[in-house]
Amino acid sequence: MTGTSTRVALLVLFLAVLALPPFIGLNSYYLQVLNLAWIAAIAALGLNIVTGITGQVVLGQAAMMGLGAYTTGLLLLKTSLPWWIALPCALLLTGLVGAALGLISVRIRGHYLAITTLGLNEIFRLVVLNEEWLTGGAFGLRDIPVVNLPGPGASTASHLYLPVLGITVAVYALTLRVFRTRLGRDMRAIRDDELAAESMGVNSRMTKVVSFVVCAIWGALAGGLYVLFIGFVSPNNFVVLESIRLLLIVVIGGLGSIGGTFLAALVVTVLPEALRDLQMVYMAVFGLGVVIILLLAPRGLGILADWILAPFLPGYRDGPPVAVEQTTGISLERDGNATGPATTRAVPAPAESPLLKVRNVTKHFGGVAALNDVSFDVREGEILGLIGPNGSGKSTMINVCSGIVQASAGQIELGSSVVSGRAAWDVHALGVSRIFQNVRLWTSMTVLENVMVPHPDSRRSGTIESIIGTRSLFAKEERAREAALEALNLIGIGALADRTTSDLSFGQSRLVELARAIVNKPKLLLLDEPAAGLRGGLIMDLADILMRLRDQGMTILVVEHRVKLIMGMCDRVVVLNLGEKIAEGNPVDVARDPVVVDAYLGGKIKRDTTRAPGRVPRSEPIRSAS
Amino acid sequence: MLGQVIASGAAMGAIYALVALGYVFVWNTMGIINFAAGEFITFSAYIFVGTLITSLALPFPFALALIAILMAAMGAAFSRLVFSRLQRQRALVAIIATVGFGIFLKEMAHIIYGPEPLMYDGPFGMRTLDVAGILISYQQLLILAVVTLIMAAQYLVFRYTMLGKVMRAVAMDRETAALMGIPVERVLAGTFAYSSVLAALAGLLLAPLFFVTVDMGTMVGLKGFVAMIIGGFGSIPGAILGGLLLGILENIASFTISSAYKDAIAFALLLVFLAFLPQGILPEKVVDRA
């Protein structure tokens, strides 16, 4: 129960020990090694944000350091600006380069991004090496004025020790805060499942650009501090191997672990100095160590660091879990007296006005038409079932409506706005939310965080305020947290809030996904086989929930196979076959439609009909296909 | 003189093609890019020149057979120990792990064989052939011949034998292949072994042109990957075309533009392709999994 105070005390003690060296007469060699460790820690943290937290492989962080270092150095040498102007200028310039790289990363991913960033690092090195008129060439930039601040001890290393350490701690504290609030959640969502993130309103392009900018700025800060403290910079400081060394730090610290990166920077910088006689083998050991850590202990040193830093990480709760109305499974009562403000609303008759208008939508994949000239309406306040045999284009329809697939032709409107042609996150912002056929949660995050991501208050916090950490950010965070808890309670799984989603059963995950889809009170909810993989009892509970949501005014488009579910809850159904709409109407009528029956039973019926026309079976034909 | 530049570029390009081919095989069956491929080249060149030719003084054909067997065994072992585990991980993890593994191999070569570059004249020494005023060394001819032979043999095996069918089946759909009784793990290990043999071949073909040093394979490995992207990710004919094209363009550009930026040229070319022709020249029909 005293977890928090123990951990905070340990953290304070740790920081106090780190602040000691200049006061206990350590000579400047040790101070210099530690200073270099802090500088590496800042650069590696930037890399961790992009690679560990946002999931974009970057093999060129040293070039960011280099850009920051050279810009700072050149401004100091050639313009005689003071360092406190030169350094921010360097950060700004490198940040712009980072933004460009972020835009590139939207188009180029995975292996492409890895080799591209490595290539850019090599190009950077060649440019500073060859463009001697600007960069001083291979001999580097010399005689850069070193900053001198008053401080304990006699050497520059000693004077600058506390400022460098202070900046490092500040950078880490800031990153920790970003990590656990809106921006950090978006980054982690992109890493865990980019498609789900985009459909849940995360602007992946913007988030990637921001994470690259932060990565670049931390890199440039590290490079700038290096120049201000060493007074010399050469192309050899920023070779690809240095980028890889930074990557080693990130991996040894545990991908995505902020505290782990700090410890790993210390280990990777100090250990080779401590064991200088083993220089020959340590790169081999680190190389092999990375493979072993990734395969066997992916959290690396983060195991330790995250334990101490837990009070500052998301999903931490000291003491017993907050009392939640303990509900077993789904126990929403149909009379609507249990929870939620909207339940008092009277059951509206499905209005005639269409909410979603699908007009002549066609989608080709290569030469195959998954959807061919499909038109239908989803009326406000109804549950519309979208059914059809396998491969009839139902999931494609859902994907087109949610914006993760763009239609080849045709138009989709939601109310008065055009949906088609917009990015998935913009569609989400218009009020379209969805769940996926095979549950796609962000597995590294807690249940509560999963549900907080799409909440409008999360979505509305600006990038700048997320980084600076304004009062309004925290107010929004709090509102998103409360709304998320409310949504979880509505589904009846409030007790799971602090669990990590990877620990949940399939059924629980499905319900979390549903909570995540309704937390922003969408106008239209798209469900792709919500009952798939659920056991019997849960299915009917699910139908209850959906009907209750409908009763609260939500419009639902559901793809489903189970006839009982469709018949039981849908107001109308639309039937697709081979990408074309073949029927539309109330469930009972549609189930009797011979064309629908024909489609479901396929060629066999056709053969039968050619042999003996009129022998088409008419009783409950859909069931046989379910 | 341009002819000379193109001829040298083509020989180098053939090596890139060989390396790119190794990437394609591993990618198609395992879905992994082996960023340690360059270090496989280095390591096999060290074993070949340092141990087999110099220390054991084996005759060339015997050493050739032995290095193929050794590298195949090593490749199969690494596939089982490391790479098959990486398959289940995200691309990010696989990339970083293979980079780490490459560092390990490189440093091990350094620790075992020491800092001195190893020298190997190759079976033909320094003799050259004059073709219409363009001088081509026998070693370069050997490279082109070996690469052509490998391509042809591989095409035939892949197209017409059971082994080829099995490999293609695993590449297309691993689960189904397993259900059909294909020993998927062994096929994967075999694929990796084969790509290691390709790397070994690249290593020993390069050894007489280069000296054997710890850095000899790194750039070749990376440029082989660039060649594969240029040719079309995962495409076999693309790898060959991409390799040759990269080798030749790189040499022409450093001849006509600037030799100081030679290594930048390959990466600049990569950027141009990613911007304007991201599918590469001969794209694979299967959707890219990158």
Add this chain to the structure above:
Amino acid sequence: MTFFTRATSTFVAATVMAGFGLAAAGLPAQAQTVIGASAPLTGPRALLGRNFKQGVELAVEEINAAGGVLGKPLQVAFEDDQGDNPNAALNAVNKLMQVSKAPVILGPHYSVAQLATQKTYCDGTTISVTSASGIPVTAGGCKYVIRVRGNDEVQARALVEFARKELKTDKIGIIAVADDMGRGGVSRITAILDAAGIKPVAVESHNAGDKDFSAQLSRMKNAGAALVIMWTHDNEAGLIVRQAKQLGLNMRFAGSTSASEPTFIKLAGDAAEGVISANDFVPTNPDPRIQAFVKKYQAKYNMLPEIWASAYYDATQLAARAINEAGSTDPAKVRAAFAKMQHDGVLASYRCQDNGDCNQQIHIVEVKGGQPMVLTTVKF
């Protein structure tokens, strides 16, 4: 609970590691006179480091046999600077200064490592005796650097003047490695040619570790170069002449010190014949002082000495003598002793100028019959 135990043990391990790093170095025993050496013992330049170390150790053996330094045996503390890695050099030099308290440090050897560390040691805490040949090393106003080799200017001038006089050609092309060494060389050669009113017909560069030089050589041929000066490392120089021979090019080659080094001659084979270079040291030099050194070195290591072994052998001898003549390990006094000293070493007869340059001579060497032969010695 198990988690906590695991976390604790990791923490303890990390603390021990960090603690070890900070407390590992005890004070050196004062029964010896300790100087430092910052050499590339690991990494891609480790070969140079090995020769460096052998040269130093041979010198230490002789110095101690002759009574040591200040009446105590001389000890050299080696630290690895990984050659041209500025951070590693900074740490190595700092450790030698702060932990080993070395009044004199042999190395760092690479110009870029010198320039990175000069801010650290030039305050007078220690003296660096180096054979880095980049011009800026002694041009930055650092009072505590001593250079035992001719700088790039000396090498380049000797080579160019010899080429123009003896080879009677002004059609000179340059191929240089794109690093501190190559860039330094190119700028000197072009400046010297410029002063004589000549422009090089082509200037090409390549990256350290490059293997294929067909593009550069083709450009040389197109430019009509009759002499190509290579300012690069042994491996690359070897490949350049090899590939030129394979391509049937008949221009002559000249080079920096690397073009008469054993690695170059071994790697280049037949193609090395007739290559001219400027070198401070070749083991075939008939000078009896040099032959005596070669014999001692061969007896101890069973291999021929090369330039770096000789340079740092000399550097060690110079440092020991300077400390003895100063009668103290006080860096300021030792530096003053360097200034007054005249010493006949293996590379040259040393006499230090104010900026720290102590060697103004160089040999012009040609490879004949697989051996580097001294053609002439140029003194400036």
